Amino acid sequence: MSLNPLVEIRDLNFTYDKRPVLQGINMTFPKGKLVAIMGLSGCGKTTLLRHIGGALKPTRGYVQMDGQVMHELDQDGLYAMRRKMGMLFQFGALFTDMSVYDNVAFQMREHTELPEEIIHDLVIMKLHAVGLRGAQHMMPSELSGGMARRVALARTVALDPMLIMYDEPFAGLDPISLTVIGDLIRRLNDALGATSIIVTHDIQESLKIVDYVYFMANGVIVAEGTPDELRASDKDFVRQFVHGEMDGPVPFHYPGVDYRQDLNLRA
Amino acid sequence: MPVTNILRTIGRRVVDAVWHIGVVTRFFFLTLIYSGSCFRRFHLIIKELFSTGVMSLIIIIVAGLFVGMVLGLQGYETLKRYGSESALGVMVALSLVREMGPVVAALLFASRAGSAMTAEIGLMKATEQISAMEMMAVNPIARIVAPRFWAGVISMPFLAAMFSAVGIFGGYLVGVVQIGVDEGSFWSQMQAAVDFREDIMNGIIKSLVFGTVVTLIALFEGFDAPPTAEGVSGATTRTVVTSSLAILMLDFVLTAIMFRGA
Numbered sequence: 158m159s160l161n162p163l164v165e166i167r168d169l170n171f172t173y174d175k176r177p178v179l180q181g182i183n184m185t186f187p188k189g190k191l192v193a194i195m196g197l198s199g200c201g202k203t204t205l206l207r208h209i210g211g212a213l214k215p216t217r218g219y220v221q222m223d224g225q226v227m228h229e230l231d232q233d234g235l236y237a238m239r240r241k242m243g244m245l246f247q248f249g250a251l252f253t254d255m256s257v258y259d260n261v262a263f264q265m266r267e268h269t270e271l272p273e274e275i276i277h278d279l280v281i282m283k284l285h286a287v288g289l290r291g292a293q294h295m296m297p298s299e300l301s302g303g304m305a306r307r308v309a310l311a312r313t314v315a316l317d318p319m320l321i322m323y324d325e326p327f328a329g330l331d332p333i334s335l336t337v338i339g340d341l342i343r344r345l346n347d348a349l350g351a352t353s354i355i356v357t358h359d360i361q362e363s364l365k366i367v368d369y370v371y372f373m374a375n376g377v378i379v380a381e382g383t384p385d386e387l388r389a390s391d392k393d394f395v396r397q398f399v400h401g402e403m404d405g406p407v408p409f410h411y412p413g414v415d416y417r418q419d420l421n422l423r424a
Numbered sequence: 425m426p427v428t429n430i431l432r433t434i435g436r437r438v439v440d441a442v443w444h445i446g447v448v449t450r451f452f453f454l455t456l457i458y459s460g461s462c463f464r465r466f467h468l469i470i471k472e473l474f475s476t477g478v479m480s481l482i483i484i485i486v487a488g489l490f491v492g493m494v495l496g497l498q499g500y501e502t503l504k505r506y507g508s509e510s511a512l513g514v515m516v517a518l519s520l521v522r523e524m525g526p527v528v529a530a531l532l533f534a535s536r537a538g539s540a541m542t543a544e545i546g547l548m549k550a551t552e553q554i555s556a557m558e559m560m561a562v563n564p565i566a567r568i569v570a571p572r573f574w575a576g577v578i579s580m581p582f583l584a585a586m587f588s589a590v591g592i593f594g595g596y597l598v599g600v601v602q603i604g605v606d607e608g609s610f611w612s613q614m615q616a617a618v619d620f621r622e623d624i625m626n627g628i629i630k631s632l633v634f635g636t637v638v639t640l641i642a643l644f645e646g647f648d649a650p651p652t653a654e655g656v657s658g659a660t661t662r663t664v665v666t667s668s669l670a671i672l673m674l675d676f677v678l679t680a681i682m683f684r685g686a
Binding site: 210212235236237239240242243244246247248250251252253254263264267268 | 544547548551552553555556557558559560561562563567
């Protein structure tokens, strides 16, 4: 990956309850790029994202963002750093007691002294960017899954963050919403000049929009490269993942006793 | 060997209980420390006052009316034996202002507003709203917990006062309007016997203590709930059970301190 990184991860290890979740992770996220972290459920993707956000402290190694080591920051420093970040949660995590408008305005009201007229204009612009200006008065319970994700996206970029993190942004979406969200992620990243990290296991949609991909399995990086490099990869794990093959390095059958033994058949 | 196991179990439970008390105490002090911002933006507290206080009014008024009416009936039957029916107003008022008002209002508050607070915060946690807030560099204790805490503390004395007032009216309806106790002695004896500092102030102090404890328990349980449907339902149940027991135990302690030998 190129120089001038916004986020660097070096020798990151994290152990939870004596179980190693992340082992010796090294990653680089250059400014302006859209990078995906892919892997099966439980491979440590979200844990990695939580380290980047400073929500977890590593057992060894570090995450450095904009020149600052995340786990060395005190609470004020961490909050100052988080104001430069935006995060889209898996199912949006919209505040259910607030309207769409108030959700998008939330950070502006919390972190700025802007007058309400300017906040109004900014909120309308953000909602227009995700195509939901007309839904500003609706409550989160009235939105479809795709709409909720788009509102959450507008809220995530409300303060024009330098780093945008997406935790499974495509989960549970219909094909149209999936394409819309993917397109918005790419366009917003380029329009804002931000750096984006997508944690996902939706390979087809991600490869269309990202610049670089890290593949993770069992807490380690097993492959990395550009989408074209990964499509052409002959590594078994990457091939199984990219082409959605049923059996391979990730076995179809969960380990268990011998089949014949389970059926009480004699050898 | 069984004795060792029993001792080990007891020891573990004691350590767990002490640890739990420590965590709740830390949560309480963090709430106080981060309360400044919600007082600067008082509209946050007003919004919560509506959902905890105003929305609890109906249940408080209805319950207060019926408790007062029962007190009127029971009190009349007892006082009649001693020829003291005219003291019905005093009995109803003191029962309500000193005990029933703060205690029953707090029990209803725990069931209605406390359980709602726990469920709301537990669900916010389960749906990652609290994590989202933290990622937006907004302290959830300052933004979610503190306004609700102060709304609970502020609304409880008003709810208890409302309960007592409506209860006295219920006692009046039964005692004076239905049974026929003299209206003049009902009100005048009440006015003469109920002391502002001894009775009303002590009732207010009780309801403030109950409001603090119930709201703290409700908020802590919500914040501490495992982020699952089962976790939230368990936390809501714990809020009602723990709050109710805490109210009754604290009522005894406070009564012993306030009215000993009075």
